[in-house]
Amino acid sequence: MENHIRLxxxxxxxxxxxxxxxxxGVSLSVRKGQIVSLLGSNGAGKTTTLKAISGLLKPENGxxxxxxxxxxxxxxxxxxxxxxxxxxIIQVLEGRQEFKYLTVEENLKVGTATRxxxxxxxxxxxxxxxxxxxxxxxxxxxxxxxGGELQMMVIGRGLMAHPKLLLLDEPSLGLAPLLVKExxxxxxxxxxxxxxxxxxxxxxxxxxxxxxxxxxxxENGKIVLESPAExxxxxxxxxxxxxxxxxxxxxxxxxxxxxxxxxxxxL
Amino acid sequence: MEFFLQLLINGVSLGFLxxxxxxxxxxxxxxxxxxxxxxxxxxxxxxxxxxxxxxWAGLPIVVAFVLTLVGTFSLGFVVxxxxxxxxxxxxxxxxxxxxxxxxxxxxxxxxxxxxxxxHSYPRFxxxxxxxxxxxVQIPSVNVAAFIVGILFLIVFGFFFKYSNQGIYMRSVAxxxxxxxxxxxxxxxxxxxxxxxxxxxxxxxxIVLGIINGINVHELSAIGLKVFPVxxxxxxxxIGGAILGGVIIGLLETxxxxxxxxxxxxxxxxxxxxxxxxxxxxxxxxxVEIERV
Amino acid sequence: xxxxxxxxxxxxxxxxxxxxxxxxTDFGRLWVLIGLVLLxxxxxxVSSQYMLYVLNTIGIYAISAVGLNILIGYTGQISLGxxxxxxxxxxxxxxxxxxxxxxxxLVVPAAGLVTAAVGIVFGLPSARLKHLYLLIATLAGQFIIxxxxxxxxSLTGGPNGIIVGGATLFGIDLGNDxxxxxxxxxxxxxxxxxxxNLIRTRYGRAFIAIRDNDRAAEGMGIPVFPYKLLSFGIxxxxxxxxxxxxAYYMMSITPEPFNLWxxxxxxxxxIIGGLxxxxxxxxxxxxxxxxxxxxxxxxxxxxNVGATGMAITMAPLREFVFGLAIVLFxxxxxxxxxxxxxxxxxxxxxxxxxx
Numbered sequence: 001m002e003n004h005i006r007l008x009x010x011x012x013x014x015x016x017x018x019x020x021x022x023x024x025g026v027s028l029s030v031r032k033g034q035i036v037s038l039l040g041s042n043g044a045g046k047t048t049t050l051k052a053i054s055g056l057l058k059p060e061n062g063x064x065x066x067x068x069x070x071x072x073x074x075x076x077x078x079x080x081x082x083x084x085x086x087x088x089i090i091q092v093l094e095g096r097q098e099f100k101y102l103t104v105e106e107n108l109k110v111g112t113a114t115r116x117x118x119x120x121x122x123x124x125x126x127x128x129x130x131x132x133x134x135x136x137x138x139x140x141x142x143x144x145x146x147g148g149e150l151q152m153m154v155i156g157r158g159l160m161a162h163p164k165l166l167l168l169d170e171p172s173l174g175l176a177p178l179l180v181k182e183x184x185x186x187x188x189x190x191x192x193x194x195x196x197x198x199x200x201x202x203x204x205x206x207x208x209x210x211x212x213x214x215x216x217x218x219e220n221g222k223i224v225l226e227s228p229a230e231x232x233x234x235x236x237x238x239x240x241x242x243x244x245x246x247x248x249x250x251x252x253x254x255x256x257x258x259x260x261x262x263x264x265x266x267l
Numbered sequence: 268m269e270f271f272l273q274l275l276i277n278g279v280s281l282g283f284l285x286x287x288x289x290x291x292x293x294x295x296x297x298x299x300x301x302x303x304x305x306x307x308x309x310x311x312x313x314x315x316x317x318x319x320x321x322x323w324a325g326l327p328i329v330v331a332f333v334l335t336l337v338g339t340f341s342l343g344f345v346v347x348x349x350x351x352x353x354x355x356x357x358x359x360x361x362x363x364x365x366x367x368x369x370x371x372x373x374x375x376x377x378x379x380x381x382x383x384x385x386h387s388y389p390r391f392x393x394x395x396x397x398x399x400x401x402x403v404q405i406p407s408v409n410v411a412a413f414i415v416g417i418l419f420l421i422v423f424g425f426f427f428k429y430s431n432q433g434i435y436m437r438s439v440a441x442x443x444x445x446x447x448x449x450x451x452x453x454x455x456x457x458x459x460x461x462x463x464x465x466x467x468x469x470x471x472x473i474v475l476g477i478i479n480g481i482n483v484h485e486l487s488a489i490g491l492k493v494f495p496v497x498x499x500x501x502x503x504x505i506g507g508a509i510l511g512g513v514i515i516g517l518l519e520t521x522x523x524x525x526x527x528x529x530x531x532x533x534x535x536x537x538x539x540x541x542x543x544x545x546x547x548x549x550x551x552x553x554v555e556i557e558r559v
Numbered sequence: 560x561x562x563x564x565x566x567x568x569x570x571x572x573x574x575x576x577x578x579x580x581x582x583x584t585d586f587g588r589l590w591v592l593i594g595l596v597l598l599x600x601x602x603x604x605v606s607s608q609y610m611l612y613v614l615n616t617i618g619i620y621a622i623s624a625v626g627l628n629i630l631i632g633y634t635g636q637i638s639l640g641x642x643x644x645x646x647x648x649x650x651x652x653x654x655x656x657x658x659x660x661x662x663x664x665l666v667v668p669a670a671g672l673v674t675a676a677v678g679i680v681f682g683l684p685s686a687r688l689k690h691l692y693l694l695i696a697t698l699a700g701q702f703i704i705x706x707x708x709x710x711x712x713s714l715t716g717g718p719n720g721i722i723v724g725g726a727t728l729f730g731i732d733l734g735n736d737x738x739x740x741x742x743x744x745x746x747x748x749x750x751x752x753x754x755x756n757l758i759r760t761r762y763g764r765a766f767i768a769i770r771d772n773d774r775a776a777e778g779m780g781i782p783v784f785p786y787k788l789l790s791f792g793i794x795x796x797x798x799x800x801x802x803x804x805x806a807y808y809m810m811s812i813t814p815e816p817f818n819l820w821x822x823x824x825x826x827x828x829x830i831i832g833g834l835x836x837x838x839x840x841x842x843x844x845x846x847x848x849x850x851x852x853x854x855x856x857x858x859x860x861x862x863n864v865g866a867t868g869m870a871i872t873m874a875p876l877r878e879f880v881f882g883l884a885i886v887l888f889x890x891x892x893x894x895x896x897x898x899x900x901x902x903x904x905x906x907x908x909x910x911x912x913x914x
Contacts (some may be wrong), residue, residue, distance in 0.1 A: 053390075056448055059355075085450025097445035099438045109431065110438040114450035116431060190479060302691045355888050360637055361688065361889050364830050367823060368885030375879030491819070495697045533706040536699035542686055543696050 006197045007053065007089075010205050012067035012077065014052050016060065022048045024221040025067070030165070030214075034197045037208035037229070039242055046201040047094060049218070050167045053152055053199075054091035055081035071165070075214075083243035085114045088164035092157075095173060096150040100102050100143035104134055104153055107142050111160025120160065127156035128163075130186050148179045155183070159190065165197045166190075172204045180204060200203040205242035209233045215240070272411075274524045275517070277538050280409035282516025284475060286509040287416045288489055289496045290423070293508050296497075297319035297427060298436035298460035301351075305370030306468065307514055311483050313339050314468020318386055328389075335473070336466055343465030347458045353458070355443075370487070377483045385480040406477045415474060416509060419467065423505050436460060441511035451496015495535035501548055514538075583656075595748065601801070603740045615808060617848045618743035619801050624828040624840040625754045626797020629795040631647040633758060634790035634837035635770030636685055640697040641825045643704035644795045648674040648802020650708060653721040653812055655803075663728050664805070672851070674847040677704075678795020684712070685787045701819055702894035708814035710750070720813035723806050739808055749799060754837045764806025766790055770835075827881070831888045833895030846884075854880060 007030040014023040023045050030036045040046050051057045052064050053071075058080065069077040076084055090111075096109040099107050108127055112120045128135040131152040137145055142153065158166055169173060171187065188211045191198050202208035209215055215232040217225035225238065232238050292306045302310075316338055320331035326341035350369055356360050398405040427433040438446045439456045447453050472486060479485060496515050500507025513536045647786045652670035655661045661669065681700040685693055694717050715721065725734040728742065747877065757763050765786050768776035776781045806812050824847055832843020854877040892899055 001543065054448065056444070057446065059447065081447050082450060082452050085448075090450070091448045093445055095449050096444050097448070099441040099445065101441050102434065102437060106434050106437075109434050110446065110451060111449055112431065113435055113446075113452070302694065350886060350890070355778045357893060360631070360834070361636075361830075361893050363691075363694070364826065365886060365889045367826070369880050370882070370890065372882030372886060375875045375882060376877030378881065384684070491698070494698060498692065500694055527708075533702055536702040539699045540684060540696055540703070543688055543692060548692070551681060556896070 006030050006032045006072060007199070008070040009049070009053070010068045010070070012052060012069060013065045014048050014057065014062055015065045016057075016062040018063075022062070023052065026221070027067075028216050028220070028223060028226070030197060030199055031063040032197055033191070033195050034213040035188070035200060035207075035211055036214045036216070037200045037202055037212035038216050039202060039208060040076060040217060042203075045221040046218055047169055048221075050091055050169055050199070052077070053084075054089055054167060055079050055084040056091060058267055063221060072091055082215070085161065089167065090158045090161045090163035090165075091109075091113075091167040092154050092168035093173070096147065096154050098142040098145070098150050098154060100141065102142055103139055103143065104149075105138040106140055107153055108134075108157050108160050111118045111157040112159060112160050120179050122136060123160050123162070130190065131156055146212075147174055148176070149184075151179075151183060152186075157189070159194070159196075163196060165199065167196060168200045170201055170205060172202060182206055206236070209238075230262075232247055268473060270524065274404055274520045278517035278520035279513055281410065281514070281520060282327050282513035283409070283416050283509070284411050284471075284478065285489075285492060285496045285515055286512025287412055287419070287474060288468075289493045289500075289508040289512060290419050290505065291464040291466075291471060291504055292493050292497055294423070294467055295460055295464040295504075296440075299439045299457055300359070303368065303464070304363060304367040305373060305490070306493055307487035308338075308370045308373035308377070308469035308489060309465055310475060311371060311481075311486035313341070313472035314357055314481045314486060315377060315381055315386075315483075316469065317473045318381075318442075318476070318481055322386070322389055322445065332473070335469055335521070339465040339469035340462045343462035344458050347461035350456065351461065352454065355454070356537060357533060369488070374487055381483065381500070383483060385482045385485075386476075387480045388477055398548035405480075410477070412474045415470065418503055420509055421523040425507075432459075492535065495539040499542060522537070563649070566567045570798055573683065598744055598748070599741070603737050608736060611815075613848065613852055615736060615740055615743055617844055618747045619808065619829065620825075621745075621844040621846060622750050622804070623798045623801035623831070624825055624844045625751055625837055626794040626801070626833070627667050627825050628829045628832075628837060628840040629757065629766070629797070630790050630794035630831075632772060632829060632840075634766040636682075636787060636790060637690070638697040638791075638794070639683060639694055639819070639822050639826070640704065641794070641798055642817050642819065642899065643701045643707070643822030644674055644678055644798040644799065644822075645802040645805070645825070646708060646822060647704060647795075648666045648799030649806040649812050649817065650715055650721070650802075651799060652803025652806040653723045654714065654726065656723055656807070657721055666807075667800055667803050670806075671799040674799025674802065675792040675796040677753050678791045679788050682788050682791025682795075685791065686784045689903050701822055705814060705818060708817065715814070718813060718815075720811055721806075722811045724787040724807075725807075725810075727811060743804055743808075750800065751837060751841070754797075759838070762786070762789065794819075827885050829895075830885065831895055833897030836895065836897040838900075839895050839897030842900065846896060849876075850881065850884060 009026060009028045011025045011027050012023055013021060016022050026045070026049055028036070028038075028049075030188060038049065046176065048057070048062070049059070051062070053069060053076075055076070055078075057063060058078075064077040067077070067168050068075050071084075071087060071089060074087075076087065097109065099110065102110070105124070108124060109120065112123070128138075133149055133157060134152055137149055139226075142150065145153065151173075155168070155171065158168075163246065168187065171183055175183065184207045187200065189213075190196055200208055209229045209232055212229040215225075215227065215229045215230070216223050217238065225232065225235065227235070282433070288306075288310055291309060292303055295301050295303045313335060317331060317335040320326050323327055324331070326334070337384050346369070351366060354365055376419045397407045398410055427437060435446070436459075438449075438451060438455050439453050443453060446456075451495055475489065476488060492515070495506050496511040499511030500509070517535050517539070518538055519531050522534045578585070587733055603611065623641065623645050625640065630638055630641075631634050649774070651673040652666050654671055655666045655673075656663070681697065681704075684696040688696055709717060711717075725732060731738060765776065765781045768779065769783055769790075773783050775782050792891055828843035828847045829840050830843070832841065833839025833848050858877065887896065
């Protein structure tokens with residue numbers, strides 16, 4: 001079962017408000033138990049891809065118009081978020097969408113919505129285990145927590161749902177470099193210890209490729225590169241555009257950037 | 268002294284009526300952040316449905332009561348489905364205007380069906396509930412209102428604070444997209460909160476109807492009196508609503524008793540403005556946490 | 560000669576001045592000119608007495624609705640007290656005309672200023688209150704003003720109200736509908752034009768910034784509270800001017816019409832017309848006044864054909880239809896008639912290629 005495919009996206013197009021096409025034929029696959037990272041610049045369509053999977057396009061008037069998304073072999077495109085979350089796909093939204101007026105612990109409890117009425121004490125313990133910082137803050141309102149605590153809280157909230165596939169949208173957004181490192185280490189631990197399949201969308205390509213097994217690069221609503229993470233790390237284009245080092249490995253000077261020449265290779 | 272005592276007791280029992288009417292309003296606000304301007308009409312709908320079933324159809328009181336609750340509960344679902352669901356994700360002002368439009372619509376419909384006269388229920392409350400405090404008598408209806416109010420306070424307080432469904436409801440009011448992403452059944456939460464609000468409003472409407480008689484205009488006016496009450500208590504606090512109701516009730520009866528009867532109707536609103544200037548989120552309301 | 564401007568296919572604006580232009584094309588200017596000619600040259604001469612009455616009512620309410628739209632639609636401060644401000648304007652006008660004896664030409668702006676001052680006082684809670692809390696505070700303002708109008712008998716005449724003598728302007732008697740029509744609509748055109756232009760100034764942009772996010776607006780250096788008060792003041796000024804016109808036009812006023820229902824009607828006008836759209840408030844006013852007239856005609860007709868009982872039971876249906884109109888607009892066209900109008904125009908313009 002090592003090579004079992006958890007998620008298979010087959011050539012999907014996503015259109016907002018019937019006119020704005022954001023994804024133009026995206027295909028990717030996520031194997032069970034792996035961490036897959038999705039890289040790309042702003043507006044490349046990364047978040048849209050995640051939302052297409054989790055069903056959150058609908059409230060934004062978006063739709064998967066072509067292609068299919070298969071989760072464990074079942075088509076899930078354009079299903080409602082209620083159904084999709086109950087199948088085990090949980091998306092952790094970009095920008096730490098906390099519930100301001102709920103305490104940290106209540107926030108975590110909302111994560112059990114998909115398994116309503118089942119016991120959750122064990123899960124709370126697990127989350128506090130991964131994020132000890134939350135234990136001290138459990139009774140305080142989330143609105144008064146720091147950015148780092150909130151990011152831990154929302155990841156923990158996602159874990160409370162026992163996800164089979166956890167979609168993380170920019171977990172490093174707005175965090176100090178040290179904290180980013182910590183969060184990514186925890187993400188790796190979650191993957192190893194819980195066996196959760198993860199898909200991570202990131203701007204911080206360096207961190208994301210360090211923990212991922214496989215990586216995709218998106219640009220303008222298309223996948224332009226894909227390969228195992230180590231190969232991606234060594235790819236000269238990725239190095240130049242996302243990791244910020246020149247092909248030689250030295251820090252590059254912006255004076256020498258000739259991105260238009262390089263970009264042509266993959267567009 | 269006796270006059271004072273009588274005013275005190277009148278004030279407290281009037282306050283409990285206000286608090287009771289405010290409960291359904293707070294329910295909706297707590298779970299979906301919607302300011303329901305149709306609340307007075309919801310009270311009237313419950314009161315008239317009960318009238319229809321008990322007095323006109325001649326059903327036994329208990330049966331009529333249960334049927335009223337079931338009926339308003341389902342009506343809440345229908346109204347949510349038809350009028351409020353299309354607005355999920357729209358601006359707050361549109362939702363408020365929708366409740367305003369609905370209120371006017373319901374009022375017109377009720378007036379069309381039942382007319383503008385005052386109706387009354389058959390008597391059914393046991394006289395033994397009447398309390399005697401020295402020379403002052405508290406009628407049984409007010410005692411019943413008191414008991415119902417306290418009961419609601421406890422039940423819904425626990426519901427929101429500790430039950431999972433209550434936490435989900437609060438999460439939806441707080442951050443809808445995030446609740447959706449975690450698989451909270453947002454539409455079900457909305458539907459449920461409206462259904463519960465209709466039900467609570469119906470119960471309050473019945474109690475009001477027993478005491479004051481059932482009249483469309485009067486009940487919908489009480490819907491506006493709800494605002495000072497809930498503001499005093501803070502829009503989202505059930506306990507606050509009860510205390511706010513009692514304060515407003517006392518304020519009204521004492522102004523009416525000692526100063527002037529015409530000032531009586533306005534005094535809650537004057538108090539409201541003053542309190543809002545000092546404490547912008549009411550006495551017990553949640554302080555809005557804002558980040559740019 | 561300057562080249563005529565047509566609708567470009569795409570965004571070809573090259574400067575902020577172009578972005579800010581009121582009229583996108585010269586056709587727009589032409590249409591406004593035609594509209595003005597119709598408004599002042601044709602309509603008053605061909606309309607019947609009744610039509611003039613309806614039009615005058617529309618004009619008065621439209622001035623007030625434009626003011627409310629500046630407050631709600633552009634500054635985002637929801638007010639449920641606009642009907643009371645309208646009443647304050649009416650009373651200020653009546654008192655200034657009868658007790659103080661000012662001439663018409665001074666009464667109208669003075670009433671506007673008095674109302675603006677009252678509006679600013681009731682806008683003070685906006686310093687600390689937002690959204691729903693402010694809405695409720697203005698509701699309280701509505702009730703308090705109603706109470707004052709009714710109880711301050713030495714000034715307002717209490718429930719009996721005030722009789723307002725006929726207006727004269729430069730020696731012309733404004734007692735008949737047609738003469739008053741010109742007064743109303745000249746003021747209407749002027750105030751609407753001012754309103755549209757106001758939005759293009761730094762004040763207007765500050766209002767919009769406050770509406771969209773007042774914390775962020777504050778961070779950008781906009782003094783939020785003075786601007787909110789300014790918006791309350793401007794909107795009440797419009798209400799005051801409209802109210803004083805109403806007092807003159809109706810000849811006598813009592814506190815009764817300036818109740819919560821009037822405030823609700825004003826809000827309905829700008830919702831149905833289109834929030835944040837000055838011409839929209841005019842559309843909305845036309846819609847609401849026309850709806851009111853049609854509904855009261857239906858009731859009257861039923862009375863006349865002998866179905867009095869039916870007419871009495873029909874009366875509540877007026878409220879029902881009113882509510883239904885609001886509900887349907889919010890569900891199907893939340894941006895109001897102004898948006899419908901835009902869609903119609905652009906579908907003509909773009910036909911046969913939509914998009």
